[in-house]
Every structure is written in C-alpha cells, then in structure tokens.
Amino acid sequence: MxxxxxxxLRKLRDDKKKSMSQRDSEGKRGEIIIGMGTCGIAxxxxxxxxxxxxxxxxxxxxxxxxxxxxxxxxCFSEPTVEVSTSDMPHVVYGNVDEETARRIVRDHxxxxxxxxxxxxxxxxxxxINPAGN
Amino acid sequence: MAYKNYILxxxxxxxxxxKGIALYDALEKEIKAAGLESxxxxxxxxxxxxxxxGPIVKILPDESFYVRVKPEDAKEIISExxxxxxxxxxxxxxxxxxxxxxxxxxxxxxQFRIVLRNCAxxxxxxxxxxxxxxxxxxxxxxxFELTPDDVLxxxxxxxxxxxxxxxxxxxxxxxxxxxxxxxQKYIVCNAxxxxxGAYMDRSVLEGDPHSVLEAMSIxxxxxxxxxxxxxxRAEYPLAIDRLNLAIKQAKEYGLLGDxxxxxxxxxxxxxxxxxxxxVCGEETAxxxxxxxxxxxxxxxxxxxxxxxxxxxxxxxxxxxxxxxIPVILLKGSKWFSSIGTETSKGTKVFALTGKxxxxxxxxxxxxxxxxxxxxxxxxxxxxxxxFKAAQTGGPSGGCITPQFLDTPIDYESxxxxxxxxxxxxxxxxxxxxxxxxxxxxxxxxxxxxSCGKCAPCRIGGRTCYNILDRFTKGxxxxxDLQQLKDISLAMRKASLCGLGQTAxxxxxxxxxxxxxxxxxxxxxxxxxxxxxxxxITFTINDKCIGCTACARVCPVNCxxxxxxxxxxxxxxxxxxxxxxFNTCKFDAIDRV
Numbered sequence: 001m002x003x004x005x006x007x008x009l010r011k012l013r014d015d016k017k018k019s020m021s022q023r024d025s026e027g028k029r030g031e032i033i034i035g036m037g038t039c040g041i042a043x044x045x046x047x048x049x050x051x052x053x054x055x056x057x058x059x060x061x062x063x064x065x066x067x068x069x070x071x072x073x074x075c076f077s078e079p080t081v082e083v084s085t086s087d088m089p090h091v092v093y094g095n096v097d098e099e100t101a102r103r104i105v106r107d108h109x110x111x112x113x114x115x116x117x118x119x120x121x122x123x124x125x126x127x128i129n130p131a132g133n
Numbered sequence: 134m135a136y137k138n139y140i141l142x143x144x145x146x147x148x149x150x151x152k153g154i155a156l157y158d159a160l161e162k163e164i165k166a167a168g169l170e171s172x173x174x175x176x177x178x179x180x181x182x183x184x185x186x187g188p189i190v191k192i193l194p195d196e197s198f199y200v201r202v203k204p205e206d207a208k209e210i211i212s213e214x215x216x217x218x219x220x221x222x223x224x225x226x227x228x229x230x231x232x233x234x235x236x237x238x239x240x241x242x243x244q245f246r247i248v249l250r251n252c253a254x255x256x257x258x259x260x261x262x263x264x265x266x267x268x269x270x271x272x273x274x275x276x277f278e279l280t281p282d283d284v285l286x287x288x289x290x291x292x293x294x295x296x297x298x299x300x301x302x303x304x305x306x307x308x309x310x311x312x313x314x315x316x317q318k319y320i321v322c323n324a325x326x327x328x329x330g331a332y333m334d335r336s337v338l339e340g341d342p343h344s345v346l347e348a349m350s351i352x353x354x355x356x357x358x359x360x361x362x363x364x365x366r367a368e369y370p371l372a373i374d375r376l377n378l379a380i381k382q383a384k385e386y387g388l389l390g391d392x393x394x395x396x397x398x399x400x401x402x403x404x405x406x407x408x409x410x411x412v413c414g415e416e417t418a419x420x421x422x423x424x425x426x427x428x429x430x431x432x433x434x435x436x437x438x439x440x441x442x443x444x445x446x447x448x449x450x451x452x453x454x455x456x457x458i459p460v461i462l463l464k465g466s467k468w469f470s471s472i473g474t475e476t477s478k479g480t481k482v483f484a485l486t487g488k489x490x491x492x493x494x495x496x497x498x499x500x501x502x503x504x505x506x507x508x509x510x511x512x513x514x515x516x517x518x519x520f521k522a523a524q525t526g527g528p529s530g531g532c533i534t535p536q537f538l539d540t541p542i543d544y545e546s547x548x549x550x551x552x553x554x555x556x557x558x559x560x561x562x563x564x565x566x567x568x569x570x571x572x573x574x575x576x577x578x579x580x581x582x583s584c585g586k587c588a589p590c591r592i593g594g595r596t597c598y599n600i601l602d603r604f605t606k607g608x609x610x611x612x613d614l615q616q617l618k619d620i621s622l623a624m625r626k627a628s629l630c631g632l633g634q635t636a637x638x639x640x641x642x643x644x645x646x647x648x649x650x651x652x653x654x655x656x657x658x659x660x661x662x663x664x665x666x667x668x669i670t671f672t673i674n675d676k677c678i679g680c681t682a683c684a685r686v687c688p689v690n691c692x693x694x695x696x697x698x699x700x701x702x703x704x705x706x707x708x709x710x711x712x713x714f715n716t717c718k719f720d721a722i723d724r725v
Contacts, residue, residue: 003387005395009264009273016265035253037339038371039332070340071332072253073494075486082253089139089193114139116176 029063030085037071043078051101092120136174139193153188159207199224246496248456252340260382263343271459284355290466292478297451298555300544309438311356313446318358320349321449324365325414328527331558333482334452338372342379348458353400361402411582415630429584430630473499477543487561500541518563526555528575529635531642551642567664568647572639573601579636590633593624606667609655666709677721683713
C-alpha cells in the first residue's frame with residue numbers, strides 16, 4: 001500500500017463507511033463480532049471463534065462475516081459474541097463456549113431463533129454513529 | 134421458519150425473586166394457547182440492570198419495554214401485542230419515554246463510551262475499520278485546518294485531565310512543553326498499568342490501538358515533537374502485538390513516519406517494554422527506564438514537560454487520556470466539556486471487580502455516583518449481603534464507605550472522602566471482606582514494589598506492613614495504631630515519589646472509616662469478617678446431628694465422628710478454610 005494523501009484518506013474512509021453500512025448489498029446478511037482481548041481469549045474466545053467458523057462451513061452459511069474485536073467490557077460473561085443480522089434482533093451473547101458457538105450458528109443464523117439461555121442484551125450506544133447499525 | 138417476535142424476560146436474581154419464573158411459565162402457556170409457538174420465541178436474558186422495576190419484559194424487534202409485569206398480565210401481552218400488534222400501554226415504561234428507556238437499560242445503561250468507543254466494534258488488527266469510524270480524521274483536521282495553537286486551545290478548553298490518576302490538566306501539560314524551546318521534544322504514552330485488578334489501558338490498546346497512535350501524533354504536531362515512545366509492560370503480549378501491527382499499518386499508509394499525509398509534519402512511534410516494576414508507572418522512573426537506566430524516580434521539579442526524556446521537554450500521558458484526544462478534536466471541546474462535573478470533564482473507565490454481579494470494564498460520565506455504578510451497571514452485590522466498601526485508586530487509594538454511595542464521583546470528591554480516582558480500579562467489598570486484611574494486601578504490594586531509593590517508603594512501608602501483619606495474627610497492641618498513623622503521615626510527607634507518598638493512603642482511609650474493625654482485631658482478638666485465619670476457630674456445637682457432611686468436605690480430614698453422633702474438629706490440624714462452616718445445614722458449626 002502506498003502512502004496516503006489527504007484525498008486518499010478521505011476516499012478510503014468514505015468507501016469503508018459505505019461498505020460497512022451496505023453489507024447487505026454485497027451479499028452479506030450480517031456479522032458476528034467476537035470479543036478477543038486477552039481476557040476473552042483466556043476465557044475461550046478462540047475456541048468459540050474456531051467452532052463458529054467450523055460450524056458455518058459445515059452448515060453452509062456464507063452470508064455472514066465473522067470478525068474479532070477488543071474487550072466488550074462484559075468480563076463476567078466472557079467469551080462474548082455480538083450477532084447483528086438484518087433480519088433478526090441485534091443481540092449480545094455471553095458465556096459462549098464451543099457448544100454455544102455452534103448453537104448460535106445453527107439456531108440463530110440458520111434457524112432464526114435466538115439462543116435464549118445465553119442472551120445478554122443489545123450493545124451500547126455508539127458515539128461515532130449514534131443511529132447504530 | 135423464522136420467528137416474528139421475541140419476548141425477552143429478565144432472569145436475573147432480582148427479577149426471579151420478583152416472580153420472573155412464574156411470569157415465564159405464564160407467557161409460555163399463553164403463547165401455546167394462542168398457537169404462536171412458531172412465531173414468538175420466549176427468551177430468558179441476563180439482568181437489564183433495572184431491578185427496581187422488575188420483573189421486566191422486553192419485546193423485540195419493536196423494542197417495547199414492559200415493567201412490573203405480573204403473571205396475570207401474560208394473557209394480555211400475548212393476545213393484544215402478539216396477536217393484534219397493539220402495545221399494552223399500562224405496562225409500558227413511561228418515565229423517560231418507552232423508546233428511550235429500552236435503548237438505555239442494561240449493563241450499558243448509565244455508561245457513556247468515549248474512550249471505549251471502538252472497543253468491541255472494530256477489528257483492532259485492521260486499520261481500515263478504524264478509519265471507517267472517523268479514525269485519523271482528527272489528525273487530518275489538526276494538520277489541515279488547525280494551527281498547533283488551535284489544537285492546544287481545544288484541549289485546554291475541553292477540561293481534559295490526566296486519567297492516570299493524578300488528574301493534572303492535559304492542556305496545561307502540553308502547554309509547558311510547547312512553550313519550552315528545544316531542538317528535540319518527545320511524546321510518551323504511559324502504558325505501564327500496574328494497579329492490582331486494573332485493566333483499562335490494556336483493553337484500550339488491545340481493542341483500539343490506533344486511537345492512541347493518532348492522539349500521540351496530534352500531540353507531536355501541537356508541541357513540536359517528532360518522536361514518540363509507548364512504554365508498555367511486557368506482561369501485555371497481545372496489546373504489544375496489536376500495537377506493533379497498528380504502527381506498521383499506519384506507517385504503510387503514511388499516517389506515521391515522514392511527511393504525514395504529504396505535509397511537512399513527521400512523527401514516529403516506538404515501543405519500549407517494561408520489565409514489570411510498578412514504580413515505572415511513575416513518570417520520572419518511566420523515563421529513566423526508557424533511557425535504559427534503572428527505573429527509579431527523581432525529584433520534581435523540573436517536570437518532564439520541561440525537562441524529560443534525555444533532558445528534553447516531554448509530554449507524557451496515560452493510555453486513557455490519549456484515547457480521549459481524537460474525539461475532543463472531532464466533536465469539539467464544547468461537546469466534551471458538557472459531559473461530567475464542574476471540575477472533572479468527560480468520562481472515566483473503571484475496571485469494576487469484587488463482589489458485584491456484573492464484573493466488567495465500564496465507562497461512565499464523571500459525576501456518576503457509586504450507587505449507580507454498583508447497583509445499576511454492576512447489577513448489585515453478588516452475595517446479596519450488605520455493601521461494605523469500594524476500594525478505588527489501587528495501592529494509592531482508599532475506601533469509599535456506604536455513607537458516600539451517593540457522592541458524585543470526580544477527582545475532587547473522591548479526594549475529599551479520603552480516596553482517589555486513581556487509574557480506575559474499583560474493587561467492591563461486602564461483609565465477608567476484612568478491611569485490615571485488604572489494607573495489609575495493598576501494603577504488601579507497595580512494599581514489594583518500592584524501589585528502595587528513599588527511606589520513608591523503604592522502611593516506613595515495611596514497618597507499617599509488619600504492624601498490620603501483627604493485627605491480622607491477633608498480636609496487635611493499641612499503641613500500634615498511633616505508630617501506624619505517625620508513619621503513614623511521615624511517608625506521605627517525606628517520600629520521594631508518588632508511590633511512597635500514597636502508599637499509606639489505604640491505611641489512613643481505613644483507619645478513619647473502620648476504626649472499630651481495627652479495635653476488634655486488637656482488643657477483642659477477633660476478625661468480624663472471619664477472614665484472618667489466626668483469629669478464628671471453628672467448633673462444632675450440640676446442634677450437630679452427625680450427618681457427616683462437614684467431615685466429607687474437610688480437605689485435611691480433621692473432622693472426626695461417627696454417623697448420627699456429634700462430630701469434633703481437631704484444632705491442631707484445622708487449616709480454617711471454612712468449608713465445613715459453609716456446608717453445615719444445621720448451624721452446628723460456630724466461627725469465632
């Protein structure tokens with residue numbers, strides 16, 4: 001990647017903003033975000049991450065992107081996973097072990113049913129994009 | 134088959150005690166009766182943090198928020214809301230408008246995330262995601278729209294104060310460095326987070342490393358520095374990896390390095406790893422360590438802002454302080470200073486730990502009360518026992534007692550009640566925690582971490598620790614209390630750096646608020662919390678029916694007795710773990 005000029009940076013920001021908000025049009029229905037700070041990883045976030053990837057491949061889910069992020073702050077319910085899709089309520093799951101991770105893929109993504117015993121709630125208010133996503 | 138509606142019921146302890154389970158069953162029954170099993174999913178969730186209004190029911194996706202719902206309301210919710218799509222008005226939470234209420238209730242209710250804005254939102258290993266969230270827009274604004282003086286004025290006007298603990302106005306600090314003529318200046322990020330139980334800085338660096346890099350560049354532009362160092366403890370390998378990656382990506386994009394965004398401004402950042410000494414969080418010791426010397430403090434003034442790294446003017450701020458900077462430039466000092474209290478602007482991140490239900494990393498506006506933090510964000514005391522104290526400020530801080538639960542938290546208010554803001558550790562204690570034991574723990578920590586350069590800290594700390602140790606062993610004398618006070622004051626006045634000056638704060642604070650607990654240890658030879666092992670004995674009284682439960686859990690097999698006969702504890706072998714006490718269902722074990 002070559003060095004950015006001011007115009008490059010602005011264009012890049014606009015492009016990325018668009019691509020994040022227009023996920024649907026790119027054939028993506030939503031995304032899964034896994035909290036992977038040191039504490040999340042220690043609590044098993046990596047295991048959950050791998051299990052999700054594996055299960056998504058097994059059941060053939062291709063329209064959901066999966067990514068890692070930093071600490072969500074919900075230390076008491078690590079590992080934490082946020083699932084945001086266009087056709088379901090936006091929720092945060094807590095205490096996601098391997099089995100729960102697979103259930104999230106099977107029940108939530110495919111079956112369109114929330115994995116009820118692991119729901120935490122909605123994420124916090126966002127000061128950058130107050131309208132939320 | 135997709136569900137159309139989701140009914141979320143709080144299954145937290147408080148709501149369950151408010152008949153949440155009966156409500157769940159009632160709703161389940163009504164859903165079946167209406168034949169909606171395939172359209173409505175009933176979900177038990179964690180606490181919404183709104184226990185006083187429980188039981189609480191939330192309907193998704195329309196976000197209706199029902200409070201004080203009784204099992205007999207279930208029928209109406211299903212037949213009206215689920216079948217006909219009409220909300221049950223009388224149950225809606227009205228206080229601040231149903232829509233707003235539902236948005237803001239939960240663990241994140243009361244929280245306001247400026248520093249943690251990107252944590253849990255972006256992938257910290259991808260610079261594009263940071264850029265998409267207005268990342269590097271603040272340095273862009275600084276370089277192309279503002280003069281260094283403008284930036285400095287914004288930071289000053291914002292009222293931002295150092296988040297490392299001392300609360301020195303950040304703008305003023307930058308101003309000193311900017312106003313000092315020198316051929317070379319430096320920017321330093323203090324990421325040597327060392328307080329026991331604190332992990333605010335690590336979480337920011339792991340979740341949003343670019344925000345710190347961007348902020349340091351802004352400071353470089355403002356004060357005229359072209360070189361920055363991040364001093365981070367080696368115990369944070371993931372944060373180090375992500376920082377290194379972030380620096381590499383920023384350099385590739387030309388957002389760090391020579392001629393940033395094609396301008397004349399150049400700025401570079403390097404990491405320096407600390408070897409784990411707590412004192413290196415003190416700024417002069419930290420700078421000594423970066424220079425390759427032994428990490429020991431030197432007297433101030435001169436302050437690092439004027440004479441710092443290699444004798445050059447150096448701006449040194451803590452991670453959390455840095456993470457505020459880009460937002461201040463983007464949203465403006467007015468916006469920032471509208472949050473918080475008269476003297477303390479913005480938010481504070483706390484690592485909330487101890488005996489609360491929701492242990493976590495939280496960010497609240499300055500001026501939030503301890504009651505809101507513990508009972509709303511924290512979800513209340515986990516054991517259900519009364520709140521005893523909250524320790525803030527780590528080894529330099531003190532305890533906040535129940536009478537101050539409603540004090541708005543800011544730098545001044547905490548100081549006035551004998552504690553301090555500190556870097557953000559907050560440990561909540563209930564009745565089972567022994568104040569003397571906790572104080573001893575902090576002294577043990579500071580004694581261990583004292584660099585040994587000055588006598589008040591080196592000798593005073595050790596002597597205080599020894600006295601506290603005697604208290605916990607039942608060997609204390611009343612005259613020790615006076616000595617403890619005297620040494621504490623001497624350490625505060627005569628120590629060279631912040632470590633020694635504040636090491637006795639936990640003692641002063643607990644002596645003031647818990648004198649009776651000290652007296653109980655010294656005069657009555659008892660530990661009211663039952664923590665100090667040398668002072669408690671477990672004995673079996675005549676309520677024992679010989680159920681053998683205690684003997685089975687005893688890890689050292691020191692309880693003897695036949696089935697259906699009273700048991701006896703062998704005091705010589707007992708390790709006072711308290712397992713038998715917790716296990717006995719017949720109140721047959723006395724702890725004195």
